[in-house]
Amino acid sequence: MTTAKSNPMRSVHRAFDVLKVLELAQQPLRLTDLAQRSGLHVATAQRVVTVLIEHGYASRHANGYTAGPAALSTAHAFAMTSPLRLVARPVLEEIATATGLTASLYVRVQESRVLIDRVEGGRRPQYSLPIGERLPLYPGAAGKVFLAGEGDLAAEAERLGSVTFASGTVLDAAGIRADLERVRREGCAISVDERQFGTTAIAALITDNAGDVLGSFGLSGATRSFGDVRDSALPGDVRRAAQAIGARVPAAG
Amino acid sequence: MTTAKSNPMRSVHRAFDVLKVLELAQQPLRLTDLAQRSGLHVATAQRVVTVLIEHGYASRHANGYTAGPAALSTAHAFAMTSPLRLVARPVLEEIATATGLTASLYVRVQESRVLIDRVEGGRRPQYSLPIGERLPLYPGAAGKVFLAGEGDLAAEAERLGSVTFASGTVLDAAGIRADLERVRREGCAISVDERQFGTTAIAALITDNAGDVLGSFGLSGATRSFGDVRDSALPGDVRRAAQAIGARVPAAG
């Protein structure tokens, strides 16, 4: 799938490609499918899943393979040790309580973002907790700040091509580029009904003292509950919160 | 670490060994430590973590490496697709509500068990949700049912050697063996102050129609809230719940 035929550590790369396929599949996958989707020979895929299962990262069921329970414990370990997450916790809680909105912490993983932590402002009991959810980088405030943060915006926009928002709006490469440039200028992203209809979000990039990107911080709620977002104090709050988080994380080596 | 010098898929095995080291470490690890603990050459460890980071399963921080965010999304995927977990959910909820105790679902991963799902009977808000926690097989009801379920109990007991409970009780190999034999006879395990002082648990093995082990189901609560556990209806309830779960999981291929 992703990884080309790159030489070094090929088998290891492939193993994680397979794992990613398992992750993205929303149902058990048969070996043949797995091989196909990961672009591997069946025999190779078979050897890989065997190892995955042995270590608990894949499970075998009646109708195919799924991700395995070991991922849960690794995730647990991540949650307990990640400096970013640990440092961000109190900030999320504070701002969620103060605003009544939902505070979220994302990290970039390749061309996607993963929800690392979330604190609900309201007290509606969130049942299917979406922590760990993998979302695209582009539609959505907390994703686009990654794209706007560094690199050539025109190239990024070109690569995305064209995107359709949940609101129905369609953006071509030029539109995306303009959007990203604005985000870069303003130091935060505002998204109204982009990824989810009825949801508005404000997000900013989290960087450490050395300027390296650590993650992104977002504040979201029902669109109807917002007035004019841009003129409110929220963007400033979000930027400050993101800075506060970044400042407390020891700079990376 | 674990994996010997086994031939096939060596590098992949090693990669997961490193991942396991990261998981077990409760703090960021420097490359040198990582290499040491996983029993690899520094250069090899370095190549491996590079790949791990690239795929998001490890993160680099100021003072070392930790597990990475991709584990969260894989765990999320596991939670959404695991037939065992999906099927067990309603049973956990029902029995937790009916008894007011905590219902837990475990899966065996190598020589440990991982908490897959949990429903609290009481309504105390559980803050540090321990899902994903990795626990030993022996002390604890929901772990020992795995050991008692299959294989040579004497050998297992011998391998464990000697174990100290949280209550202070010390069991030698003979004692462990007797314990496991009883568990096998009775079809469920009862643990009083074994792993955690003040906690009593009852657990049973979950097997599919073909008899293959899928996981274990446990019910736990404060020791003082129990009367004579063995004479209560709970062991029967637990056995029945475990059977109910197993019966609803499609038999594995």
Added chain:
DNA sequence: GAACTCCGTATCACTCTATGATAAGAACAG
């Protein structure tokens, strides 16, 4: 019940990748 199909597993020779010793390069402390 038999023939067929499809999916998973085992086997094997060849090539290319993973490996570890060594050395160069950073970070850091004194």
Added chain:
DNA sequence: CTGTTCTTATCATAGAGTGATACGGAGTTC
């Protein structure tokens, strides 16, 4: 500035990973 510690790069060799092929087994169809 010098010595130490940790990380990254280089390179030849051995041996692991690979995929074509073939076998076995389960499920399906007639």
